[in-house]
Amino acid sequence: MKFFHVDVFSSKTMSGNGLTVVFPEQPLDDEILLKITQEFRQFETIFIFERNESEAFPVRIFTVDEELTFAGHPILGASAVIHNLFFSSENIARILFDISGRTVNIKSKKSEGIYNVTMNQGSPKFIQKIEKNAYSEIAATLNIREYDIDENFPVEVISTGLPYLLVPVKDRLSDTKINDKNFENFLSNFGAKFVYVFNPETLECRTWDNNGTTEDIATGSAAGPLCAYLVKNKLKKIDEIINIHQGKFVNRPSIIQGWVSQALGKQEVFISGKVTFFASGNINI
CATH class of the missing domain: 3.10.310.10 (Diaminopimelate Epimerase; Chain A, domain 1)
Structure with a gap:
């Protein structure tokens, strides 16, 4: 499985909020996903799966204690990774996530190796x-x-x-x-x-x-x-x-x-x- 470590809410590495982004190659039990998260020891780890028929990336987010139905900095960090992997030739990418049955819309802008990512969290x-x-x-x-x-x-x-x-x-x-x-x-x-x-x-x-x-x-x-x-x-x-x-x-x-x-x-x-x-x-x- 490929993984990336990114720093979110910062324009320089080793600052802001660290995050691990993991691309499982096959379905994994919840216990394994939690153990991987605990091994990385970041506050949260996000797992990204193959795009569905709606072109959205299904994701699951774990802390070292539990799975979350939603989280902010993992979605933003994962968006930059997806922009880098799937839309590398484009300065602006629009990305969809499917988390707990909810679709989240993201806009990612790339400039000089830094990604500025915006999430619509919907109505409060x-x-x-x-x-x-x-x-x-x-x-x-x-x-x-x-x-x-x-x-x-x-x-x-x-x-x-x-x-x-x-x-x-x-x-x-x-x-x-x-x-x-x-x-x-x-x-x-x-x-x-x-x-x-x-x-x-x-x-x-x-x-x-x-x-x-x-x-x-x-x-x-x-x-x-x-x-x-x-x-x-x-x-x-x-x-x-x-x-x-x-x-x-x-x-x-x-x-x-x-x-x-x-x-x-x-x-x-x-x-x-x-x-x-x-x-x-x-x-x-």
Whole structure:
């Protein structure tokens, strides 16, 4: 099996969010896909299969713990690899992915060996606004105090593929971490899969696996809901470019660009980032 290691949300290698992209030559059991992901030890690995009758590439995405129904930076990174392999003579490529029965549209632009990839994450789902009587417990699970949550902005659950609990934090972003051993169950009470904490002024953000052991560097699936949140709460405008910062606390500072467009009364969220190639090779199993 051929694999590629790319860095996403950065214009230079060995920065941004690393990703492994694998092309299985035959169907593999879920257990093998998970073990391959664990062997690479990236936050996520994406597996790409042969194009279907709709010209879409079926993909599966794994963390070291589980399969995800959607993720941002793996889709962007995989798009650059596909552009390089299948559309190498073209400066612009339009790519379709099929993930969990959902079709995702990608536009990839190539310039001097760097790929600028944009994903349409579709219409956001505003799942719920959290009542303030839950703030104390939310803060405790994140190692902060209730008054560290910025009361000028709501805590909300929003999804563009994965539902995130979006928590605005004023001054103690550096202190945030997951304190609850049953954090995934805690989040499920709000209809969320993961948490995304952010400073509303700087748009510096953080998220982790639900065990709290690994911090993600740059999270496209969380950036989309945050863009929708910022527009909904009038911090940003329709079609305004939003620069989201993440990875500072793990020494891999990254920038995710996003915006929200509107047509015919329908909003769509777009996420964009640069991708660079670091390595490639073969998996010998």
